[in-house]
Amino acid sequence: MDGKIFFNTFLPLLIIISFLKGVFVYITSYSPLDFYSAFCLALIPLLSLNIYSFLSIFLLSLLKALETYYASLLFIVLYFLFFLSFQHLKKIFKTETKFFLFLFWGISLLLLIIIKTILFFDTLSLAVLDYNFWLNFIVKILGYFFLTFLFCIGFYILFKGMIGQTHV
């Protein structure tokens, strides 16, 4: 990603999507998916190693961190881990295929969900976890995974259309 794309495409898009997300959540008080992670994961396959890519990932991780009370460092490390691992995998695999992208998003989301689940159970202190709780939890997790995954695909198509090239 060069400076022109960063300032003319990425930043306006991030502002618009953050704004729409904020308005949607404010009105409905409900967010079954992770917008920023979907945004980040969709963007990663289109990025190459440069300062603007780092800056984009950094901004996204900070926006995500502001949604939680966990340290920003957690999301900075996590998003950079996704980004750098994709850059490394590019050297080994053919990353332009749909199968690879889906696999990458799936594994990344799975890792994200594992971390979220650990943090959730770390804060939760219920003495009894009944059947209804587990049922709700599984439904939430599945909804979270599939909706975020769908948004990854949607954002990827949108970014690819806007940026107009595979790697920037």
Next chain:
Amino acid sequence: MRKKWALFIFIFFSASLLFLVKSDPFKGVFGFFLKPFWNFESILSEKIKNFFSSYFFLVEIKRENQKLKEENLKLRQELTYFVEREILYQKLEKLYKIEPPFQYPQVVAKIIYKAVDPFSDQIIINKGSKDGIMPQMPVLALIANEGVGLVGQVVETHKNWSRIILLTDPSFAADVKILRTQDRAILKGKGEKYCSLEFLPLYSEAKTGDTIITSGQDLIYPEGLLVGTLTNLSKDPQGLFKKGEVKPAVDLYNLNWVVILLKIPEISM
């Protein structure tokens, strides 16, 4: 020489890491710049919400219903207050002593961002440490300029914004009691619409529909704050306590304004 450098770098990175995790400077700075954006977003969201709720639903019925709901909640709050006073005076008659009433200063704040996801229920308000807000302070809902019930607790403060966890957040817990029977229990959030009520004594005569108020025993929330209504009461699997669910008195998902009680925490986190 190389060992010395390695040790120096290791210490430097460890200290930086510790600083980043503990003080988290990014959040404060980034939040400061994002606050006007959040403000604009919340104003526009409110306008959109009001537009749709005013024109697409039955306008008058909705307004009347809202008014009645507010009146009902106010009356419930008053009733809670008077029942609590009655119980208190009955006790005091026996003890022949009267405790002085408590009063805390309040700060009214606007919700500027709702950071909700399937795992947590948090909100961000437009007041921060410069307004006297500190972590652990109780947060109440505002209806017709009167606090009617507990909404949550402040968990993170920055200069001009703060983060609040709602009753339903998994990290929320409060010492509560059943208003009618005066039995104490622990209220915990679980990331769902209703909260969980645990450790209610087995002998308790509480029943569904009973009002739950704060007990004041946790030294965080003042005694007598309306929390919600008891639902789904049952024995826990071990058979040592009763457990149930609590429907929050305040509609947590339609909040726009909150009141923070400037009650200095009596215990540290």
